[in-house]
Amino acid sequence: MAGRRRWSSEEILDAAAELLRTGDTESFSVRGLAAVLGTDSSSLYRHFRNKTELLRAVADRILLAALEGHRPEGDWKQRITALALRLREAFGRQPQLAAVWGRxxxxxxxSRLVMEEILQALRASGLPDEEIPAxxxxIVILIAALIAAEAGxxxxxxxxxxxxxxxxxxAVLGADPERFPALAHYARDVRPLGVxxxxxxxxILAAQLASIEAGVPPRREASERKGG
Structure with a gap:
């Protein structure tokens, strides 16, 4: 009798990504993935030690896809904004996977490519080295939170x-003006989260980058740099 097919890591990740597109991380299981592939869990554990490691690998593939062909351009703020928008677009095509990256x-x-690009951009901003890690x-927390919220x-x-x-x-247009006076006042202008x-x-990202820029020490005059 022929043995069961041996699945490659990439094929396993393809199947996992497809399951996550139609479900969520809570219902996802290695056993369920193995059943889809027509194998047993032990064969998958040869590639990934546990569910968390598998999910991390799925999330990393989204990051790799987002950065494919990316060439940093512009100043440091433009570089970070362009990267954030690429990540937003990549997870927007697969919203069920956004929570995987955040969790x-x-x-x-x-992940290392994303870290490298943001850190290099921050170095170019003129921030002191000791402030860059924080x-x-x-920035990463903000981007991940915004993407996860939008994906939801x-x-x-x-x-x-x-x-x-x-x-x-x-809820908004019918708000009682005595109990919710501010809400009633702005009711026709307040926009729902999905808009x-x-x-x-x-x-929101621009505001974060502006706060960073405000903390950049002023550059010395050219004469001072020359020692004049």
Missing amino acids: YASSGTG RYHR MSAISPQEFEQGMEHFRV DRRAAFEE
Whole structure:
């Protein structure tokens, strides 16, 4: 009798990514993945030691795909913004996987490429070396949080989205002005979370980068650099 097929790491990751697109990390299991592949869990554990390692590898592939063909251009703020938008676009195509990146931080090549690009951009900003690691950490947390929040909205069905919009309109436009005076005042201008998310993404990131720029020590005059 022929033995079971041997699956490569890449084939396993392809199947895992497909399962995660149609489900979530909570329901995902190595046993369920093995069943899809027509094998047993032990054969998958030869490639990945546990579920967390497998999920990290899936997330890393998204990062690698986002950075494929990327060439840093512009000043340091433009570089970080361009990178963030590439990550946003990559996870936007596979929103169910965004939570994987936020929860299971990758340590693979894709993750290292993201870290390298942000750290190099921050070095170019003129920040003192000792401040760069903390600033890097804040930027990555912000980008991951924004992407995960947006992905959560993208993952809902059109029917759920419309229901949510209707609930929003009822809750806001029907707010009691005595109990919610500010909400009643701004009711016609307040926008639901699902609207104009790209602009919000860019504005929030720009504000973070502006706060970093404000902390950059002023550059010396050319005469001072020459020792004049």
